[in-house]
Amino acid sequence: MIRLSPLPGPCLLCGGGDGERKDGRWLCAICGWRYGDVPDDDLPRPRVDVVYYLRYERRVKIGTSANPRQRLARIRHDELLAFERGDRALEQQRHGEFAEWREAGEWFTFCAPLEAHTRGLRRAGAPWHQYARWVSETLQR
Structure with a gap:
């Protein structure tokens, strides 16, 4: 069972508020994005059909x-x-x-x-x- 806790702040990718600690890092419970990583706004968003x-x-x-x-x-x-x-x-x-x-x-x-x-x-x-x-x-x- 995964134990969720509030992230220190909203996920910068999806805005999610809950996460889990894995290998000393926070991961968003919704999208799996590593908390604190900033998506590069200079790059186009990937195509996901x-x-x-x-x-x-x-x-x-x-x-x-x-x-x-x-x-x-x-x-x-x-x-x-x-x-x-x-x-x-x-x-x-x-x-x-x-x-x-x-x-x-x-x-x-x-x-x-x-x-x-x-x-x-x-x-x-x-x-x-x-x-x-x-x-x-x-x-x-």
Whole structure:
């Protein structure tokens, strides 16, 4: 069991407030970024493509973006169900898997198989926390 404690200050990558001590260093509990390290603002943020699942009423949009905050801000939705790390190829694969429930374009009826899929993705963590971790991992490479 990981023992979390408040970080000395917010994580500079994701803004998280809790962390764990590992080898004498603080790591953010959300994204894994080492506390005190400053992301280089002179470098572009790494590209992290995600497939997103947005629920609006009884429908779900399955789309993809390399900038999910900006993209999701432009789409009317009730709830972000999940993120999945992947690009257009994975998005097209998901469209094929749920084709039976396609309503129009990238919109699908929120059926039991789609609900089960998004619930499974959420077991790995809250969507924005997963995204922060993926960005952190990419920056650390």
